[in-house]
Amino acid sequence: MTNLILVIDDEEGIRDSLRGILEDEGYDVITSMNAEEGLRIFDEQTPDLVLLDIWLPGMDGIEALKRMRDRRPSVPVIMISGHGTIELAVKAAKLGAYDFLEKPLALERVIITVKRALEKAALEGTLRAIKEEEEKYRIIGESPVIKHLKQQIELIAPSGSVVLITGESGSGKELVAREIHRKSQRQKGPFIEVNCAAIPRELIESELFGHEKGSFTGATERKKGKFELADGGTLFLDEIGDMSKEAQAKVLRVIETKEFQRVGGSKNIKVDVRIIAATNKDLSDEVKKGNFREDLFFRLNVIPVRVPSLRERKEDIPLLADYFLELIAQQFGKPKKSISSAAIKALLDYNWPGNVRELKNLIERLFILSSGEIITEEDIRASMGTIQTPNIQSYLRFRTLKEARDAFERDFILRKLEENNWNISKTAEAINLERTALYRKMKLLGLKEIEEQKD
Numbered sequence: 001m002t003n004l005i006l007v008i009d010d011e012e013g014i015r016d017s018l019r020g021i022l023e024d025e026g027y028d029v030i031t032s033m034n035a036e037e038g039l040r041i042f043d044e045q046t047p048d049l050v051l052l053d054i055w056l057p058g059m060d061g062i063e064a065l066k067r068m069r070d071r072r073p074s075v076p077v078i079m080i081s082g083h084g085t086i087e088l089a090v091k092a093a094k095l096g097a098y099d100f101l102e103k104p105l106a107l108e109r110v111i112i113t114v115k116r117a118l119e120k121a122a123l124e125g126t127l128r129a130i131k132e133e134e135e136k137y138r139i140i141g142e143s144p145v146i147k148h149l150k151q152q153i154e155l156i157a158p159s160g161s162v163v164l165i166t167g168e169s170g171s172g173k174e175l176v177a178r179e180i181h182r183k184s185q186r187q188k189g190p191f192i193e194v195n196c197a198a199i200p201r202e203l204i205e206s207e208l209f210g211h212e213k214g215s216f217t218g219a220t221e222r223k224k225g226k227f228e229l230a231d232g233g234t235l236f237l238d239e240i241g242d243m244s245k246e247a248q249a250k251v252l253r254v255i256e257t258k259e260f261q262r263v264g265g266s267k268n269i270k271v272d273v274r275i276i277a278a279t280n281k282d283l284s285d286e287v288k289k290g291n292f293r294e295d296l297f298f299r300l301n302v303i304p305v306r307v308p309s310l311r312e313r314k315e316d317i318p319l320l321a322d323y324f325l326e327l328i329a330q331q332f333g334k335p336k337k338s339i340s341s342a343a344i345k346a347l348l349d350y351n352w353p354g355n356v357r358e359l360k361n362l363i364e365r366l367f368i369l370s371s372g373e374i375i376t377e378e379d380i381r382a383s384m385g386t387i388q389t390p391n392i393q394s395y396l397r398f399r400t401l402k403e404a405r406d407a408f409e410r411d412f413i414l415r416k417l418e419e420n421n422w423n424i425s426k427t428a429e430a431i432n433l434e435r436t437a438l439y440r441k442m443k444l445l446g447l448k449e450i451e452e453q454k455d
Contacts, residue, residue, distance in 0.1 A: 003118055006047035007031045008038035008064070009080065010056050014105070018051060021107050022114065035059035042068055047075065049117055051110075054081040054088060062091065069096045074125065076117040080105065137178045140323045141316035145308040149176070156303055157183035162255070164300045165278040167307030169419050170357030173278040174238060176307055181234040186274055189233025194226050196247075197239035197426070204247045206263050209254075215264020225262065227254060231271045240300070241281035241292060252296045275300070310352040310359065317347050320356060324363040325375075337367055342377040354418035361418065410445040413438070417447070 005027050007018045015031040022029045030045060032038035035056050042050065050068065054061035065077055076098040081088065089100040098117045101110065139150060156163060157180045165173045174193070181191045199207050206216075210225030226235060237243070243251070254260045259270045277300045286292035310317070321339055329336035352358055362383065370379040413431070420426040428438040441447075 002026065002028050003048040004028045004030065004045060005049045005051065005114065006038065006041055006045065007051045008033075008035060008056070008061070009051070009053040010034065011053075014053070014080075014103070017105070017107075018110065021111065025111055025114075027114075035061065035064035039064060039067055042075075043071065046072070048121065049114060050075060050077045051114075052077055052079055054079055054092070055083075062088075062095070065092060065095050065097060074121065074128070076121050078113055078117060136327065137175050137182075138323075139172065139175050139179055140320050141313055142319065143313035143316045145313050146316060149305070149307065152305055153179050153183060156180055156305065158185060159303070160185065160274055162274070162300055162302040163276045163305060164283075164303070165276065165305045165307060166283075167278075167280065168309050168355055169280045170355035170421065171307045171309055172356050173280075173307050174236070176305060177234070177236045177238075177276045177278060180276060181236075181274075184234070184274070186233050190230055191234050191236065192226050192230035193236045193238060195238045197242035201244045201247075204244060205250060208247065208251065209260050209262055210265075211263035212265045215262075219264065222262075225260075227260060227271050227273055228269060230273045232273075234274045234276055237275065237277040239279060240277040241279035241283055241286055245291075245293065248293045248296050252293065252299060255296075255299050310355045314348055317359065318344050320359055321347060321363055324360050325367065328364050328367045332367070335373070337370070337373055337375055339375040340377065343375050343380050346377045346380050353415045354421075357421055358418040361421070406445065409441065410447065413441060413445065414447060417442075 005022055007015055007022075007029060008031070009015050009018070010033050012033070015033070019029045019031060030041060030047065032041055035052075036059055038050075038052070039059075041047070052061045052064060052068075056064070061079060061081075065079065068075065068077055073096065077096070078099050078101060079089075079092045079097045080101045080103060082103040092100055098120070099113050101113065139146065139153075141147075153176065163177075163180060165176050167173050177193075178191060181187060194207060196204065206219075206223070206225065208225050208227055210223050210228055211219050213219060213222050237251070250260065254271070254273075255275060258272065259268045261268060283292050283297050283301070287294045287297050321344065325336055325339065347359070354361070362380070365383050366375045366379055369383055370376070372379075413427075416427050416431050417424075420430060424438060425435055428435040431438070433441075
């Protein structure tokens with residue numbers, strides 16, 4: 001992708017000269033003759049680098065630099081001046097300018113400075129993305145159960161053994177899997193995730209093992225499967241309790257032999273993959289019911305790890321809420337909001353059937369919908385309907401059976417939607433209701449509005 005450079009200078013000759021040499025180097029260039037127009041272009045066109053004259057009519061370059069650094073501090077700004085001073089150069093550097101070039105411009109130096117500035121910005125962007133990715137999947141909490149979980153991860157990660165992570169939906173099983181990978185000897189290898197519940201039964205083998213061209217209708221080219229893509233790294237089999245018995249048998253063989261064949265293929269492919277599986281089901285119970293292979297269960301259950309529910313670590317809720325507010329503010333490029341002590345108490349009083357995922361969804365909703373800079377208890381109650389755990393007394397206040405039944409259905413469906421991250425199909429399956437019937441219920445009970453606010 002070609003870099004876009006913004007040149008702001010009131011001298012037409014300088015603008016044309018810089019445009020010419022930069023376009024010859026393969027850059028896209030846009031120019032402006034004053035700071036006001038340049039700032040508008042800066043906001044609308046989002047350039048990768050700015051060449052900014054200090055002495056401009058109206059707003060000067062120093063003020064424009066301040067505003068650019070406030071809006072997008074990652075964009076390098078190179079200051080240029082026909083009669084600069086050491087004091088100005090120092091001031092520009094303190095404000096975050098990448099470099100200071102004096103007129104008449106030495107064009108070779110301009111090219112070298114631009115190239116180095118863009119390379120530095122790209123490197124910083126990569127490092128920032130890595131840091132943000134790590135921050136996104138960080139395990140937050142200081143409760144005893146979370147401290148124990150972190151100690152387990154430290155012991156488990158270097159071993160290379162198969163790990164089975166259990167816990168309720170939304171409790172953070174993926175975070176644990178990623179942390180085990182990040183702290184393992186395979187950390188430089190790929191981390192490949194497969195949601196076994198989200199892949200149709202007829203496609204799961206192709207997803208896991210790949211397929212050869214022409215092996216089935218729609219297989220227009222050879223495709224590598226997740227096992228192959230995870231070679232040298234970690235394969236995370238999420239919701240493995242929902243995998244078909246046929247696929248279970250093939251996964252068992254790969255674990256035992258370290259090799260497999262693509263669908264429609266005849267060549268054995270060897271892989272070096274660490275398996276981490278996760279489920280919200282009791283697999284020993286699924287074995288008894290005949291839904292899960294006992295031999296695969298034993299191969300997966302080498303090192304069991306249980307992720308606690310949010311109900312078991314409510315003391316982590318203030319830390320988690322603050323963490324999510326920080327992440328969401330970065331995501332939307334807006335100032336971080338705070339949360340009142342009364343709002344925190346309301347969060348602590350709730351039972352969180354959807355666990356950390358439900359809390360994150362709520363915080364995001366509050367960030368978007370609350371009008372002030374501080375999220376209040378009233379914001380929470382308005383956004384979630386009722387944050388208190390319903391009990392029989394709360395339904396006895398209604399005059400008619402229909403009113404009480406509607407209130408219960410709304411509470412029940414809302415909780416199940418939060419548990420399933422607002423996935424309508426999964427929620428319908430979980431409560432044994434047709435998808436279309438669930439949609440009708442949501443519309444009737446006023447839950448469609450909440451779904452639309454989330455979108």
